[in-house]
Amino acid sequence: MDHTPETARKWANEMGFFTTQVVENILANAQAERQEVKAVFTLKKSLRHYTKYELAKACQ
Numbered sequence: 001m002d003h004t005p006e007t008a009r010k011w012a013n014e015m016g017f018f019t020t021q022v023v024e025n026i027l028a029n030a031q032a033e034r035q036e037v038k039a040v041f042t043l044k045k046s047l048r049h050y051t052k053y054e055l056a057k058a059c060q
Contacts, residue, residue: 005033008040015052018059019043 005027012023023040030036046055 003037003041005037008037011044012040016056016059018056022059 008023008027009020012020022043026039026043027036030039043055050058
């Protein structure tokens with residue numbers, strides 16, 4: 001899968017409103033595209049240990 005801001009947004013939208021807000025904040029405030037995408041996909045990796053529900057609660 002390509003790691004781009006667009007794929008990050010698509011994934012966040014699938015996760016829910018609060019996750020989308022966090023991802024948009026990351027994308028808006030990172031200093032470089034590579035940094036923002038890496039941060040988002042690190043967040044995505046958290047699903048290996050937590051449920052979608054737990055991620056959404058953490059993003060609130």
